Amino acid sequence: MNVTLDECFQFGLGAFETIGIEQGIPILLDKHLKRLERAADFLKLGSLSERGITARKIEKYLEELKKAEHYIFMEFFIVSKGYMWDTILEVLKERVNDGVEVRFMYDDVGCVDLLPYKYYKELERFGIMAMAFNPIKPFVSTAWNNRDHRKVVVIDGHTAYTGGLNLADEYINKIERFGYWKDAGLKVTGDAVWNFTVMFLQVWNAIRKTDEGYGAFLPHKHYEEAFQGKGFIQPYADNPLDHEIVGENVYLNIINTANHYVYIYTPYLIIDNEMTTALCLAAKRGVDIKIVTPGIPDKKLAVSYTHLTLPQLVEAGIHIYEYTPGFIHAKCFASDDKVATVGTINMDYRSLYLHFENGVFMYNNDAVMQVKHDMEKTFEISQRITKEMCQGSLKKTLAQSVLRLLAPLL
Numbered sequence: 001m002n003v004t005l006d007e008c009f010q011f012g013l014g015a016f017e018t019i020g021i022e023q024g025i026p027i028l029l030d031k032h033l034k035r036l037e038r039a040a041d042f043l044k045l046g047s048l049s050e051r052g053i054t055a056r057k058i059e060k061y062l063e064e065l066k067k068a069e070h071y072i073f074m075e076f077f078i079v080s081k082g083y084m085w086d087t088i089l090e091v092l093k094e095r096v097n098d099g100v101e102v103r104f105m106y107d108d109v110g111c112v113d114l115l116p117y118k119y120y121k122e123l124e125r126f127g128i129m130a131m132a133f134n135p136i137k138p139f140v141s142t143a144w145n146n147r148d149h150r151k152v153v154v155i156d157g158h159t160a161y162t163g164g165l166n167l168a169d170e171y172i173n174k175i176e177r178f179g180y181w182k183d184a185g186l187k188v189t190g191d192a193v194w195n196f197t198v199m200f201l202q203v204w205n206a207i208r209k210t211d212e213g214y215g216a217f218l219p220h221k222h223y224e225e226a227f228q229g230k231g232f233i234q235p236y237a238d239n240p241l242d243h244e245i246v247g248e249n250v251y252l253n254i255i256n257t258a259n260h261y262v263y264i265y266t267p268y269l270i271i272d273n274e275m276t277t278a279l280c281l282a283a284k285r286g287v288d289i290k291i292v293t294p295g296i297p298d299k300k301l302a303v304s305y306t307h308l309t310l311p312q313l314v315e316a317g318i319h320i321y322e323y324t325p326g327f328i329h330a331k332c333f334a335s336d337d338k339v340a341t342v343g344t345i346n347m348d349y350r351s352l353y354l355h356f357e358n359g360v361f362m363y364n365n366d367a368v369m370q371v372k373h374d375m376e377k378t379f380e381i382s383q384r385i386t387k388e389m390c391q392g393s394l395k396k397t398l399a400q401s402v403l404r405l406l407a408p409l410l
Contacts, residue, residue, distance in 0.1 A: 058084065058087075058172055062087065062088065064155055064161075065153075065155065066091055066094070066095070067156075068095050068156055069100065069156060069222065070100060070101065070156045070157075070221075070222050071103070071154075071155075071156060071157075071217070072092065072100060072101070072102045072103070072154070073152070073153070073154040073196075073200045073204075074104045074105070074152070074153050074154075075104075075105045075106075075148065075152040075153075075199075075200055076105075076106050076150075076151055076152075076166055077106075077107045077110040077148060077149045078106075078107070078111060078166035078167065078168055079106045079110075079111050079114065079115060079119075079166070079167045080111075080114040080115070080166075080167065080168035080169065081114070081115070082168060082169040082174065083169050083172075084167055084171065084172055085167045088167060089126075092126075092128055093126045093128070096126060096128060101129070102127070102128045103128075103130070103204065104128050104129070104130040104131075105130070105131055105132075105133055105200070105204065105207075106120075106130075106132060106133065106148075107132070107133045107147050108132040108133060108134055108135045108136045109134065109136060109144055110147060110148075110149075110166075111132075112136060114168070118132070119132070120132050131204075131207060131208065133147075133148040133203070133207065134146065134147065134148065145350075145354045147350075147354070147355050147356070148203070148355070149350075149351060149355035149356060150199070150344055150356055151163060151165060151344050152199060152200055154196050154217075156222045156223070157197055157217050157219045157220075157222060157223070158189060158190065158193055158219050158220075158222065158227075159187070159193060160187070160188045160189075160192075160196040160197075161186065161187055161188070162186055162188070162235070162342070162343060162344070162358060163184045163185035163186050163330070163342055163343070163344070164185070164331050164344060165183050165184075165185050165329075171183055171329070176326075177298070177327070178294070178296040178297070178298050178326050178327035179295065179296040179326020179327060180326035181326060181327050181329060182323060182325070182326065182328045182329065182330060182378070183328075183329045183330050184265065184332050184342050184371075184374075185342075186342045186360055186367065188233060188235065188360060189227065190219065190228075190229050191219050191227055192233040192235055193219050193235075195235035196358075197214065199237045199358060201214055201217070229365075230364070231364035231366070231368075232362070232363040232364060233360060233361070233362055233365060234360070234361040234362075235358065235359070235360045236250065236359055236360070238355075238356065238357040238358065238359075239356060240353060240354050240355060240356065247343075247352055247357050247359065248274075248275065248352045250333075250341055250361060251275070251341075251345075251347070252278050254333050255278045255282050255289075255335075256278055257335075258335045258336055259287065259336055260287065260335075260336050260337075261287060261288040261290070261334075261335060261336060262287060262288070262289050262290075262333065263290045263291075263292075263333070263334045263371075263375040263376075264289075264332070264333055265292050265330040265331060265332040265375065265378075266291065266292075266293060266328075266330075266331060266346055267293070267327065267331070267346055268299075268306065268347060268348040268351075269291065269306040269309060269347050269348075270302060270305050270306065270309075270347065270348035271309065271348075276312065276313070279313060279316070280313065280316035283316045283317040283318045284317065288319075289318040290318075290319045290321065290375070290379060291318065291319070292321045292322075292323055292375070292378055292379070292382055293306060293321070293323065293328065294323055294327045294328050294329075295322040295324045295325065295327075295382065296326045296327050297327065298327055302348070310385060310390045311387070311390040314385060314386070315387070320384070320385040321378075321379060321382035321384050321385065322385065323378065323381075324381055324382050324383050325381060330342075331344060331345050331346055331347075331351075331359070332375070334368060334371045334372045334375060337368065337369065338363060338364055339361070339362065339363050339368060340361075340365075341359050341360060342359065342362075342367075342371065343357065343358055343360060344359065345358075
């Protein structure tokens with residue numbers, strides 16, 4: 001039996017459904033899930049995905065992959081053998097057999113202890129064009145710091161996915177590592193997908209040392225109808241080699257232009273003086289700043305450094321929360337009911353300055369309010385950090401001060 005750490009487990013508050021099984025198949029499953037959703041909303045427990053039901057979202061993801069008729073591009077930081085990756089791999093092999101071109105790229109450092117050495121050769125035997133980003137070689141190199149932390153899926157040029165999810169079972173709560181794993185994903189359709197296509201092909205061509213043109217992958221190449229949409233969507237990439245700190249600038253722009261609120265999800269809060277100052281000044285001019293960090297961290301050193309910055313932020317009036325059910329891996333901003341961004345960029349030194357990253361900036365789009373509403377539900381089930389909780393012993397304070405020197409390595 002797998003028990004997910006949530007309000008039901010901790011406080012005895014929960015919604016339940018009894019479902020009949022006939023020959024191994026749930027009877028009227030969709031109706032039961034809808035009734036469970038209504039009960040969860042009534043009790044203000046949040047969505048079913050927050051309660052641990054995530055398989056349905058993965059099914060939709062697989063359905064989109066199965067619809068691919070021409071090509072699939074995939075780029076991920078972490079790939080781990082298990083239910084999620086094995087299921088996706090079977091779909092990719094099926095699409096290859098049906099004549100679909102599949103290209104797959106993974107970060108070699110991110111997968112160093114998860115995949116066999118030169119795993120891309122195994123994928124190539126299935127007809128999948130594959131390669132490892134920045135392959136590990138038997139000598140130490142500073143290039144290992146520049147990792148491909150992006151999560152990108154492009155399907156036929158008109159559909160794309162991104163967000164914090166990697167291809168491993170903990171991301172869909174198939175296994176439990178740090179309590180309940182909460183993440184964020186975004187589906188994009190239309191002309192904006194072109195940005196993802198170019199992101200992928202730029203890196204692919206650079207590593208393969210090719211000069212392939214992009215014309216064959218335009219959004220309308222395989223989709224003749226006009227795309228429908230609302231508002232403005234701008235996918236963006238961050239490259240540590242061009243000296244343009246795009247990710248941090250997007251975050252700073254949202255903070256500096258906010259009038260009413262800025263809500264933030266981040267698994268790591270390891271920020272420099274510029275970001276700290278921007279957050280504190282925004283709070284002091286009356287902007288409601290709320291930041292959610294993990295309740296159960298995956299890296300002890302990282303959370304120790306986070307605690308080092310908390311007193312200054314809390315003193316400025318910023319509301320810091322720890323996600324009680326477990327680990328929050330989402331990287332999201334929402335502000336003033338107008339703008340939001342979802343992507344791969346953590347609020348730490350590595351993501352902001354060293355890694356290849358990506359995100360999506362949204363303005364006056366329906367997804368902005370979806371992000372906001374999810375955050376409001378998350379605040380309700382998270383623990384707010386008080387000034388008293390920020391106080392520590394002299395020994396602890398000295399130890400945390402030393403961590404400032406290690407921040408770029410965390």
